[in-house]
Amino acid sequence: MYEVIGGTQSRAFRVMWMLEELEQPYKHTPAKPHSPEALAANPSGKIPALRDGDACLVDSTAILTYLADKHGKLTYPAGTIARARQDGMTHMVLDELDAVLWTAARHSFILPEEKRVPEVKDSLKWEFARNIDRLADKMEGPFLMGEQMTIADIIAAHCLNWAYSAKFEIDQPKMLAYAKVMRSRDAFKRAAAK
Numbered sequence: 802m803y804e805v806i807g808g809t810q811s812r813a814f815r816v817m818w819m820l821e822e823l824e825q826p827y828k829h830t831p832a833k834p835h836s837p838e839a840l841a842a843n844p845s846g847k848i849p850a851l852r853d854g855d856a857c858l859v860d861s862t863a864i865l866t867y868l869a870d871k872h873g874k875l876t877y878p879a880g881t882i883a884r885a886r887q888d889g890m891t892h893m894v895l896d897e898l899d900a901v902l903w904t905a906a907r908h909s910f911i912l913p914e915e916k917r918v919p920e921v922k923d924s925l926k927w928e929f930a931r932n933i934d935r936l937a938d939k940m941e942g943p944f945l946m947g948e949q950m951t952i953a954d955i956i957a958a959h960c961l962n963w964a965y966s967a968k969f970e971i972d973q974p975k976m977l978a979y980a981k982v983m984r985s986r987d988a989f990k991r992a993a994a995k
Contacts, residue, residue, distance in 0.1 A: 802828055803820060803825060803827035804828040805828070805850075806830045806843075806848060806849060806851070807830075807831070807839070807850065808831045809992070809995055811834075812849055812861035814959060816861055816864050816865065817992040817995060818959070818988055819868050819952070819955055820868065820992075822874070825872070833848070834848050842857050843859045849864065853867075861956075862891065862895060865952040865956070866952060875950055876952060877946075877949075883946075887951050890953040891952060891956060893939075894936070894953055894957045898936070898957065898960035899956065902925075902960060905921075905922050905925045905926075905967055906967065908922060929969050933971060933973045936976065937979075943979075945957060954983065958983035958989075962984070
């Protein structure tokens with residue numbers, strides 16, 4: 802059985818949601834960063850981590866990719882043009898949404914207070930809004946890649962929820978509707994209930 806290490810208010814939620822979509826059983830260890838459980842799974846103390854037997858994997862996107870490939874769902878086959886496009890979409894979401902939100906979090910409560918630059922958040926909010934518009938323009942259907950949900954959707958929807966909790970305004974109607982549909986998925990609800 803898989804074990805997900807990390808709290809639901811972190812990127813560990815992505816892994817839990819993925820496992821729920823795959824209908825795979827897992828144990829959840831709601832550890833905080835740098836906790837004894839997190840350090841036992843990852844020497845850096847970062848979360849999430851996924852235990853699969855004796856193997857322990859880190860980085861939410863690497864974990865999602867591993868699970869998608871292993872179970873043959875929520876991904877296009879490796880070595881195909883569709884997979885290359887999916888990987889491009891995944892990296893776009895990571896670069897243009899996740900990285901912006903992570904920078905805002907670092908300057909809000911993660912960095913030592915004397916290293917924070919709170920003024921950067923206005924610029925990050927502007928950048929996030931611009932990037933959301935770009936993402937909406939690239940959407941090819943009900944999901945980012947068209948008719949098939951992929952790991953890019955899990956990351957994007959997680960980022961949209963993160964943005965909401967970080968008080969980043971989302972005025973893009975297409976992305977608001979998309980986020981609502983993603984949150985209404987049974988697998989999302991099961992992961993959120995943990």
